[in-house]
Amino acid sequence: MNATPSTCTQDISAYVLCGGKSVRMQEEKGLVLYKGKPFIRWIIEAIMPITSNIILVTSNGDYSLVGLPMIEDIYAEKGPVGGIYTALEHSSTEQNLILSCDIPKINTALLSKIAEESSVNDSHVTFVSDGKNDYPLIGIYKKTAVKTFADAISADKLKLCPLVNMISHQKIIINSDEKAHVQNVNSKAELLSLNLLDQ
Template sequence: MEKSQEITAYVLCGGKSVRMQAEKGLVLYRGKPFIRWIIEAIMPITSNIILVTSNGDYSLVGLPMIEDSYEDKGPVGGIYTALKHSKTVRNLILSCDIPKITTELLRNLCDESEEIEASVTFLCDAKNDYPLIGVYNKSALQTFADAISSNKLKLCPLVNMISHQKICINSDQKSLVQNINSKAELQSLNLLDL
């Protein structure tokens, strides 16, 4: 399949990284920063990749970076920034703490997002939703603007309130979408790979 220029990928590299005590996207996993694993998974789908961050350390990956439009508004603010910046209708939005994500999973998500007209298409499993592994339609911009102005910054209730579709992953794929938020989680991830 050819790369799609009809989708822009944004990796949200904000966040306080309190539990990790280090910039999450730059934490090493198997010798490479998380951000590189994520970029490598995106590249076969689109080369139009932008990082949402104000941290200049991410310049090591050589991709365009944009700063959050609003500070301290969490993922809702990051998604708003991405949608406002985007020139494409569909936008792949990912967090920076999912180093095991695969091209196959992302391609399936992108393909499914083309099938149904929804403001957002995101992954889920039997228990959890993963709205930070999703395709967001530019039409959702106003919803995110309104959420910020009313300080409603919880992402799951917001995406469940607008038109959405969930793509369920199987139990074998669950490790691919795991957020690595702490040193303990990173250690257990490294141990699993031994």
């Protein structure tokens, strides 16, 4: 496959946020097994054709099993807003793919679409929506958004959806066939349902 400016490039950094409390899952979500592999490995495999510059935002040393760089949140207990700020502050690239660690069915095609749309748009954030629900933890965040996230943390405004809707953004509307790829798996029941659907 021929590389293009938006695929197979080191102009994008990818950060997987692995800092959630995993209360509903009762174990570290990114390390939960799906079809014999941890969620985090499925996500990494989807990212690899786009960039090999992948960093995990986590303080959990158990993620060392995947052999990728890990950074800790600059500000603890600030949720996804804090995780994104940490990623943007750390990054040296304009485009930054930000993903949660609970989307094992994410695929390269959708991530490539987000990256391509972001590369030709000036919006600070490009993320996925199904027209009803937004998925700001499947998106590209420009480095230029770092101050917005720093200000949000300073003001203790830690709800991600209102924040991304307040700044310049574009939504990539997915079709019904793509919805399975963005499903968050947050509990044992949701994991069981996912496994049953795949049988």
